[in-house]
């Protein structure tokens with residue numbers, strides 16, 4: 001495990017305050033439950049903070065992004081209201097090494113489209129379908145400790161073709177009770193940054209409360225965390241390690 005992971009959970013935080021079908025599942029917001037899932041698996045190494053769309057600069061100043069190892073992105077109905085400036089800031093930070101988790105409907109977000117280069121549109125969707133999340137790469141870090149398949153009793157069908165670039169690694173596919181399938185766990189490298197898309201996570205169902213999904217999220221954060229920067233090998237009076245740079 002990494003020494004320290006700085007994780008920022010970004011949320012649109014609109015439907016939880018607008019629609020009873022969502023607020024009944026996530027009364028405090030999806031970001032709270034996502035953050036709890038990570039803390040459950042990654043404490044004390046992970047430091048989790050939240051950024052919301054309504055905040056100035058959507059909570060994603062350059063300083064916040066510079067201090068973020070992995071960013072989780074949850075959005076659905078307000079993609080178009082995300083500023084292009086912030087999208088560009090996120091894109092550059094991923095190219096520079098920050099990990100990015102694209103969650104559920106966020107596959108159609110500006111951030112996802114900017115980094116993946118396609119429309120990312122799904123061909124169809126349907127609420128209240130059951131889903132089986134099948135592991136395709138059994139040795140992958142993201143599936144460690146995850147049963148195969150993960151059974152999601154009620155979620156949302158997303159149908160292919162989904163207009164994404166070919167994943168570098170296809171980690172999961174999902175099948176739905178209507179017979180459709182989806183490339184539901186996709187990994188890409190962009191610049192120095194690792195990107196993972198997990199489709200499961202419909203906002204009207206308690207999917208982010210499921211232990212198996214929480215495990216996937218935590219695994220994905222660890223996988224996407226950039227390697228620690230090597231420390232400068234400076235010795236002073238034979239003392240090592242010392243934070244010489246902090247004494248200036």
Ligand code: ZN
Nearest residue numbers: 105156202203
């Ligand atoms: Zn949904």
